[in-house]
Amino acid sequence: MSCSSCKIETPKEYGVGAVKIALAGQPNVGKSMLINAMSGGNRVKVGNFSGVTVDKMEVCFEHHCHLFDLIDLPGTYSIDGFTKEEKVARDFLLNGEYDLILNVVDATNLQRNLLLTTELLELNKKMVLALNMMDEAEADGIKIDKEQLEKILGVKVVFVSAKRGEGIDELLDTMHEIAESSQRAHSRLIYSDPLEEEIIKVRKFLDEKGFSYRDWTNREVAIGLLFEQEKLYKELHDNPIMIELYPMIREALEHIYTHHETKDIKEIRANEHAAIARGVALEVVQQNQAPNSLTLTQKIDSILLNKYLGIPIFLFMMWALFWLTFEFGNIPMEYIDAAITAFGDFVGGYIVDDEIRSLIVDGIIAGVGAVLLFLPNIVILYIGIALLETTGYMSRVAFLLDGFFHKFGLHGKSFIPLVTGFGCTVPAYMAARTLKSEKDRLITLFILGFMSCGARLPVYVLFTGAFFSEAVAGNMLFLIYILGALIGLVMAKLLRIFVFKGEDEPFVMEMPKYRLPSFKLIWHTVYSNAASYLKKAGTFILLASVLIWFASNYPKNESIVEEYSKKIELAKSKEEKEKLVLKLQAKELESSYLGQIGKFSEPFFAPLGFDWRLSVALESGLAAKEVIVSTLGVLYSIGKVDQTSSSLKETLAKNLNIPTALSFIVFVMLYLPCFAASSVFTKEAGGFKYFVYLFLFTTTTAWLLSFITYRVALAIFGS
Amino acid sequence: MIIIIIFKIMLENGVCLKLSELKKHQEARVVRVDAEGELKQRLASFGLIRGAIVKIIDCSIRKSTIEIMVDNTLLALRKQEAEKIEVEKI
Ligand SMILES: Nc1nc2c(ncn2[C@@H]2O[C@H](COP(=O)(O)OP(=O)(O)O)[C@@H](O)[C@H]2O)c(=O)[nH]1
Numbered sequence: 001m002s003c004s005s006c007k008i009e010t011p012k013e014y015g016v017g018a019v020k021i022a023l024a025g026q027p028n029v030g031k032s033m034l035i036n037a038m039s040g041g042n043r044v045k046v047g048n049f050s051g052v053t054v055d056k057m058e059v060c061f062e063h064h065c066h067l068f069d070l071i072d073l074p075g076t077y078s079i080d081g082f083t084k085e086e087k088v089a090r091d092f093l094l095n096g097e098y099d100l101i102l103n104v105v106d107a108t109n110l111q112r113n114l115l116l117t118t119e120l121l122e123l124n125k126k127m128v129l130a131l132n133m134m135d136e137a138e139a140d141g142i143k144i145d146k147e148q149l150e151k152i153l154g155v156k157v158v159f160v161s162a163k164r165g166e167g168i169d170e171l172l173d174t175m176h177e178i179a180e181s182s183q184r185a186h187s188r189l190i191y192s193d194p195l196e197e198e199i200i201k202v203r204k205f206l207d208e209k210g211f212s213y214r215d216w217t218n219r220e221v222a223i224g225l226l227f228e229q230e231k232l233y234k235e236l237h238d239n240p241i242m243i244e245l246y247p248m249i250r251e252a253l254e255h256i257y258t259h260h261e262t263k264d265i266k267e268i269r270a271n272e273h274a275a276i277a278r279g280v281a282l283e284v285v286q287q288n289q290a291p292n293s294l295t296l297t298q299k300i301d302s303i304l305l306n307k308y309l310g311i312p313i314f315l316f317m318m319w320a321l322f323w324l325t326f327e328f329g330n331i332p333m334e335y336i337d338a339a340i341t342a343f344g345d346f347v348g349g350y351i352v353d354d355e356i357r358s359l360i361v362d363g364i365i366a367g368v369g370a371v372l373l374f375l376p377n378i379v380i381l382y383i384g385i386a387l388l389e390t391t392g393y394m395s396r397v398a399f400l401l402d403g404f405f406h407k408f409g410l411h412g413k414s415f416i417p418l419v420t421g422f423g424c425t426v427p428a429y430m431a432a433r434t435l436k437s438e439k440d441r442l443i444t445l446f447i448l449g450f451m452s453c454g455a456r457l458p459v460y461v462l463f464t465g466a467f468f469s470e471a472v473a474g475n476m477l478f479l480i481y482i483l484g485a486l487i488g489l490v491m492a493k494l495l496r497i498f499v500f501k502g503e504d505e506p507f508v509m510e511m512p513k514y515r516l517p518s519f520k521l522i523w524h525t526v527y528s529n530a531a532s533y534l535k536k537a538g539t540f541i542l543l544a545s546v547l548i549w550f551a552s553n554y555p556k557n558e559s560i561v562e563e564y565s566k567k568i569e570l571a572k573s574k575e576e577k578e579k580l581v582l583k584l585q586a587k588e589l590e591s592s593y594l595g596q597i598g599k600f601s602e603p604f605f606a607p608l609g610f611d612w613r614l615s616v617a618l619e620s621g622l623a624a625k626e627v628i629v630s631t632l633g634v635l636y637s638i639g640k641v642d643q644t645s646s647s648l649k650e651t652l653a654k655n656l657n658i659p660t661a662l663s664f665i666v667f668v669m670l671y672l673p674c675f676a677a678s679s680v681f682t683k684e685a686g687g688f689k690y691f692v693y694l695f696l697f698t699t700t701t702a703w704l705l706s707f708i709t710y711r712v713a714l715a716i717f718g719s
Numbered sequence: 720m721i722i723i724i725i726f727k728i729m730l731e732n733g734v735c736l737k738l739s740e741l742k743k744h745q746e747a748r749v750v751r752v753d754a755e756g757e758l759k760q761r762l763a764s765f766g767l768i769r770g771a772i773v774k775i776i777d778c779s780i781r782k783s784t785i786e787i788m789v790d791n792t793l794l795a796l797r798k799q800e801a802e803k804i805e806v807e808k809i
Contacts, residue, residue, distance in 0.1 A: 077761075080760060082757045294793075
């Protein structure tokens with residue numbers, strides 16, 4: 001697709017002289033996939049439930065030596081509505097700068113998609129219609145008369161299949177051509193007779209007055225006026241012609257109201273659009289049999305949404321996902337662990353200087369290695385979530401669970417951000433934007449942190465692995481996730497009762513057709529997530545590891561070292577010597593910066609059974625949860641009893657008891673999300689004060705429940 | 720007498736039925752959407768307006784959510800929303 005002769009050298013050149021395209025379409029029409037197909041490189045996340053893309057997103061690429069700059073707008077069923085996405089899309093379409101609108105449409109469901117198309121046509125911008133999913137339409141025996149469709153709508157139509165990469169070249173060429181052309185094609189939509197009558201009256205008047213507005217025809221102005229387009233009124237406000245227009249429009253509207261038996265112009269507009277969509281579909285779509293894909297979807301639904309089977313199937317799938325994450329992830333983990341240890345020893349052998357060796361082996365390799373170890377688990381978890389998303393099962397789960405969620409003051413749709421939260425809390429916070437009611441959204445935002453994100457998995461795997469047998473550990477992991485979710489639900493109910501009282505958001509959502517997951521899509525999501533995890537390990541966590549290493553090694557307390565080295569020299573038996581060396585190391589750690597911080601906060605954590613090391617790990621985990629493990633890696637490798645390389649897991653098992661481990665797991669499960677997530681939360685919730693609430697809310701919950709866990713576990717297991 | 724007969728016919732044809740009262744696999748035409756602003760707009764954006772043909776596909780436990788089909792689109796509604804849609808059987 002790209003032509004090497006004009007390869008773009010620097011990203012700076014992006015956007016200069018490019019064709020700027022606003023990409024609009026309803027959810028699940030394959031917008032993201034089409035972007036991937038057009039840009040060649042896979043640059044956008046693609047998913048199969050409403051509202052994966054909540055923000056505008058920009059992608060630049062070249063084709064036949066032309067630059068394209070795509071602005072991906074959130075998928076919306078309409079641009080008139082009240083949701084955040086709809087507002088984002090509408091604002092950009094009305095006020096943003098772009099050359100043309102690319103309206104992506106699902107060819108297998110033309111009629112409903114046309115509801116948005118008609119709204120877009122009334123914006124009077126250059127537009128190209130891409131009929132996506134043509135492969136599926138063909139398989140369903142759907143025939144679409146392209147010429148007729150172009151004639152009725154007045155815009156260019158291109159058949160594409162994002163999945164097969166068909167029609168992409170034609171689409172790009174068409175867009176380029178339309179963008180370059182000096183003329184804009186005008187929409188040829190025909191409304192109901194009563195409305196048409198009034199349109200003609202207003203248009204005639206405008207013609208007589210020799211009125212003109214932008215590149216609009218007077219017919220387009222008349223339609224805009226009658227449908228009460230706010231922006232048009234604002235701009236015409238000071239125009240003297242309005243004095244004569246107002247009474248005319250008022251009268252016209254009266255006529256329209258009587259015909260439609262309502263005074264709600266929005267409703268009238270919706271009815272008109274629905275009638276047009278129905279008419280157009282009737283005229284251009286030829287379909288002989290019931291669409292196979294839809295029949296199949298209904299068949300699958302009759303099993304997956306079955307009254308008795310639906311929920312057990314769902315629970316089984318969730319359980320399977322977590323089981324796989326642990327069991328399968330464990331296999332490569334052992335090798336990675338061994339490799340990292342061997343690598344550390346190997347590198348250490350070549351470094352003469354003690355300080356530098358400690359920095360590299362104990363600091364960098366131990367810290368980053370501890371994080372790398374969990375890559376397999378994270379990859380499996382992401383594959384699972386991506387599968388749920390792209391097949392369309394996620395919406396079914398919302399359907400199944402709404403009754404249950406509703407009892408806790410949540411919305412069935414909250415399920416989507418909540419499940420995303422098991423992957424990473426950052427996109428989860430953003431996915432909560434699909435919730436329309438502010439209260440539903442805030443409640444969901446507040447409890448999202450209780451859904452254990454992928455970065456916390458390493459902590460759980462480490463601790464369950466250290467303290468429980470392999471068979472128990474897998475189930476423990478499942479239990480941890482369930483427990484976090486349950487606590488989240490209870491908290492949601494409490495928030496609903498005491499903080500966010502009021503009306504619920506209506507539950508109206510599309511159930512997309514089941515689609516076989518595309519390998520490319522899944523690979524892409526998993527790859528980009530894994531890559532960002534690794535990138536974090538390579539940059540942020542590397543830095544944090546060095547910092548923690550430094551803080552745990554400095555300041556050097558010379559007097560202690562001297563005192564002990566004398567004692568060690570004087571020691572008679574070998575045993576005594578070893579004891580003294582250990583004591584020295586412990587003393588050195590305690591007097592380090594890290595030790596000081598840990599000591600300072602120890603009283604706060606002491607009732608939970610945490611020593612200063614665990615306290616420090618928790619505090620450093622505020623930067624990113626993966627850092628908890630790397631901190632423990634550094635702290636415990638320094639204070640290691642012997643020089644043989646025993647793994648962190650074994651060290652922990654030796655140093656801690658079960659009640660402390662359980663209490664630590666509970667605290668990690670519930671306390672404040674990482675720095676990145678917290679800042680997204682602050683932005684999404686709408687202010688710093690919400691962050692303060694979140695901090696107090698999560699810290700209190702975490703502390704109290706950890707305390708209870710610790711005491712109960714002490715009573716059961718003893719210390 | 721006549722009034723009673725008309726009333727009976729109306730009842731049998733289910734003139735004053737709510738969408739939530741339909742059974743699985745039943746089809747009906749929307750007569751009225753008794754909603755305001757936001758909800759009305761939302762339903763309309765899915766094509767759920769007067770005259771639309773709907774079919775019940777599935778219900779979740781205790782009918783708390785209902786899956787319907789409108790013009791080849793599968794939609795999920797909560798019972799409370801379905802109660803606001805008046806339909807007639809066809
Ligand atoms: N058969 C077929 N499926 C497609 C095509 N384009 C996208 N899909 C599938 O449609 C689903 C939704 O696509 P996505 O790009 O996430 O839609 P978006 O919500 O509009 O961004 C995914 O499961 C894709 O695999 C296509 O051209 N043909």
